[in-house]
Amino acid sequence: MLESYIRSRREQKELLLMTHIVLGYPNFDDSLRMVEAMVEAGVDLMELQIPFSEPMADGPVILKANSDALAAGARVEKSLRIAEKITASFDIPFLFMTYYNILFRNGVDAFVARMADIGIRGAIIPDLPPEEGGDYLAAMARHELAPIHIFTPNSTDERMRLLSEKSSGFIYTVARKGVTGKDTAFSDDLGDYLERCRNATGLPLALGFGVKSNEDFEFIRGKADIAVVGSETIRVVDRDGVAGVKPFILRLMGGG
Amino acid sequence: MQHRGYYDQFGGAFIPEILVPTFDELEQAYLEAKADPAFWQEYKALMSSYSGRPTPLTQAENLSDHFGGAQIYVKREDLNHTGAHKANNVMGQGLLTKRMGKTRVIAETGAGQHGVATATMAAKFGFDCTIYMGEVDVERQRPNVFWMERMGAEVIPVSDGSRILKDAINEAFRDWVSNMDDTHYVLGTACGPYPFPEMVSWFQSIIGTEAREQVLRETGKLPRRAYACVGGGSNAMGLFSGFFDDPEVELVGVEAGGRGKGIGEHASRLAYDDASVGVAQGYKTYFLQDDDGQMQETHSVSAGLDYVGVSPILSSLRESGRVRFEAATDQEVIDAMSLTVQREGLIPALESSHAFAQAFKEVGDLDPDDVIIINQSGRADKDIFTVADALKDPKWEEFIIAKAKGYQNA
Secondary structure (H helix, E strand, C coil): HHHHHHHHHHHHHCCEEEEEEEEECCCHHHHHHHHHHHHHHCCEEEEECCCCCCCCCCHHHHHHHHHHHHCCCCCCCHHHHHHHHHHHHHHEEEEEEHHHHHHHHHCCCHHHHCCCCCCCCCCEECCCCHHCHHHHHHHHCCCCEEECCCCCCCCCHHHHHHHHHHHCCEEEEECCCCCCCCCCCHHHHHHHHHHHHHHHHHCCEECCCCCCCCCHHHHHHHCCCCEEEHHHHHHHHHCCCHHHHHHHHHHHHHCC | CCCCCCCEEECCCCCHHHHHHHHHHHHHHHHHHHHHHHHHHEEECCCCCCCHHCCCCCHHCCCCCCCCEEEEEEEEEHCCHHHHHHHHHHHHHHHHHCCCCCCCCEEEEEHHHHHHHHHHHHHHHCCEEEEEEHHHHHHHHHHHHHHHHCCCEEEEEEECCCCCCCHHHHHHHHHHHCCCCEEEEECCCCCCCCCHHHHHHHHHHHHHHCCCHHHHHHHCCCCCEEEEEEECCCHHHHHHHHCCCCCCCCCEEEEEEEECCCCCHHHHHHHHCEEEEEEEEEEEEEEEECCCECCCCCCCCHHHHHHCCCHHHHHHHHHHHEEEEEEEHHHHHHHHHHHHHHCCCCEECHHHHHHHHHHHHHHHCCCCCCCEEEEEEECCCCCCCCHHHHHHCCCHHHHHHHHHHHHHHC
């Protein structure tokens, strides 16, 4: 189970790191090499995003990566095959991040069965609130996969408890309003917010949106279980190529 | 939210978690307004004094004689302030924005009508206003951009995706997830997550309510058929809702047939069989998508109908058979518009001309005692740049070239 992996990993490390890539961006070969670089650098778990043409919750950087990947021919089947190769080659948990239509068009049950089959451990579907996700949640439970939901600063305590009930693995908490990839002014308010998150769930907390430096990473230490880096890795790849990924991750964790 | 907004299998609210409280608030404001008769009175008074409602129902005698079938009546939504039915929705949502105590509005726009209407409403109510518009549409609808900016709105060209209406919707949602505390998103059509499809249809129902009263008063009978063009579907929902309880009235929705069948050639979700059920932009309906669920390119001579999805309420009305869906091609639309201009002096927008085109195909088969209604959802004279291009008017082209030379020499 994903949660027990996170808990046992946490016994060795105070703060875990989850990274993100868009499958097929800039191409599938580079996706594989990026995963390799990240795992070598010591990343603890990863989100693999299956590109979608209408990624409404993503900011400009990931949006562009989605549309570039699609323009380069990233079919869902190709993403599933590369994901299968990734889970077979690397010994950390991998999650899917994508939008609901990708599951819906495939057939939710069939898609979730396929996820289990290829060794994916959980999923984040940002446009699927639990009220709309009955079939998905049931299928995820049947296959013992982790449906991960998102806490936001706007969520009421009651809402957080509901989301926690429908989740397993961990909770993805966003540090601020807005889409992915924008700067976040981490502040003392964050402490109060994370305390509210802790009180609403017994699951580990991953903290995301805007983490880009070792300073950000250190700030999260002691506050959440997992730091999430998303858009910044894509900026690094755009600037320095795949070769820049490993040094970036090492720097982020204070080792490089 | 108290409801999830399903119409058979279509609709729902597939929204990012960050917007959940915002939708709770919006649904509550909408349900309270709907339950409050004073709200609708205030709305009607505003639409009367500001937008010239009720709009007339005009008998098109020359066109009726030309086809020799049913008597053609035209519901004149083009006479709204800003020249389209969009005003009905926008002013209603403006009143709701005031009720919710918000101070800024954002909107997407395709043809620009909804953007102009929203900018107008923002100017009147004193709201800040940002309009998202696909880069392609900014280029083809400069006059509308001109007026939005004059009214104080910020117009942001969207360069992502296919750079048209659906991309502008995504971008408006991205703004909203950052600024929901003081901002209301004035969605322009009967699409998107609940409560938008229902709420927009409610404001637009003023069209059908008036039309039913007017046709009964003027002809003493209900129409055999009512025609409306369908992009997102708000003007169609508006007209049709007046006749839902009259099973003898056949309702005909007319989509953009573009260059004919085949993905990428048109924007017809319900009349052609190129679309399939999917979930995007927060709701479940028929979308023009591929097997993977990726949205595909669409084409129409009219920017306002150039959209991948369609109102979930209309999808359910298609399944139940209550509404018949047809498509009119670009050429049929241009011909229908030219005929209407020549015979009646009416100037229907290219969008609205789809409804005319389909009605013209069928009206000759009806009896002269029959009556039909066509919704003229907007007017074309302010879209002269687009229309003149569609009509390939050589004298207009000469004029533009001369005008451009004048600017170059200035």
